[in-house]
Amino acid sequence: MAIYYAGIDLGGTRMRAALADSEGKMVRRSDALTERGLGSERIVERMIEVVGEAMGGERAGVACLGVGAPGPLDARTGVLFHPVNLTTDDVPLKELLEDRLGLPVRVHNDANAAALGEWLFGGHGQTQHLIYVTVSTGVGAGIISHGRLIDGFNTTAGEIGHTVVDPNGPPCGCGNRGCVEAICSGSSIARAATAALGTVTAGRMMTLAGGKLDGVTAEVVAQAAREGDELASRIFFHAADTLGIAVVNLIHLFSPEIVIIGGGVAEAGDLLFGPVRERVLRTAMSLPALGVRIRPPGLGQDAGLVGAIALAMGAGIDR
Ligand SMILES: [Zn+2]
Known part of the structure; x- marks a missing residue:
């Protein structure tokens, strides 16, 4: 059978x-x-x-x-x-x-x-060292090292979203401040934009959001940034650059060959991948970062x- x-x-x-x-x-x-x-x-x-x-x-x-x-x-x-x-x-x-x-x-x-899934079927070749980072409502990672999924003592390894990158940063759902997730997740990007807009009712983001503050999503911020809106660009860049810091940390910790960034926010494409790659080029140590590829998921959604x-x-x- x-x-x-x-x-x-x-x-x-x-x-x-x-x-x-x-x-x-x-x-x-x-x-x-x-x-x-x-x-x-x-x-x-x-x-x-x-x-x-x-x-x-x-x-x-x-x-x-x-x-x-x-x-x-x-x-x-x-x-x-x-x-x-x-x-x-x-x-x-x-x-x-x-x-x-x-x-x-x-x-x-x-x-x-x-x-x-990406490791076995994503079309990334025969690598034994791959990290998948998801950036959507939350931020998390799956770590394949030496051909094994690293999940640790309590099977919870890979919580890159709850590593702190700014102790004075925005509050996170986990109770801490300045976690990667509190800055880079889709909901965090939307929250930052909503807070920055405050009582402003004009501008590209508000137009794309149908004039409603609660219509401002990460996609709206990304689209407005693409169209040259300065505030949107600044907010999205901060999230992408901070994700870059998280990726540098992952590279320093695990020496992956491939880092995949998936999830809804990654659909912003170059707007996200550009600053992440830039941050890695600028700040990762040269040997761990040598030849590391940062890519969208081969399997998409x-x-x-x-x-x-x-x-x-x-x-x-x-x-
Ligand atoms: Zn957290």
Whole structure:
């Protein structure tokens, strides 16, 4: 019988599932909206429906299901700790899914899953040293070093978003100040722009936002910057440059060959990648930075979903 792997990318707005063959090639996919605040049982019900659709008639051949989920989570037990964007209770995801599906299930945080996906299927060659940084609502990283996913003692390694780069900087959701996430995430960029605009009602950002302050998103800031708006350029540059500092730190710590930057904010393209590369050129030590490539994800928006499949396949992971 043919062997298959299944994967689910559990996002704050959508859950996406796919079935892949033994080579990791996608056979079928399905997706649904992630409804918030329904409690863990209902979330698991929805996940089972979605992955059931993706597995279809091949269900009996599925060897493992991989799930990329928002952290914080414990990858050993597969428990999500009150994932704020989904529900207020803890979700014993691995146990619930294994009971219901009768399949082995591997759960890891979405950045780690995406790192595995890009490493195995992103078209980056035979590297054993790749870091995936996601910049969207939050900021996180998945670190592949010597061909292994580095997740550490409590399986939480890679939280680059909560490393402090400015102790006097803006407050972060984690309780600290000046974390990378508090400056570079999409919501932080929007917040900085909203604060800077204050009572200003004119200008490119306000026009793009439809005249409403709460319509100012990171995309609006990026677009206005591209059109030459000075305030927008300054705000977006500060976020991109700060991300560059985080990337330099990652390069100094792990000596990666490839750094992938994905997530919604990375869709700003050169506006983000330019200042990041510039910061690396200017401030990284020459030997660690030698030959390091900084790129967008080869898998585009599918990095997380393909990553969940890679997780199911088990390469590079110890549990
Ligand atoms: Zn933080």
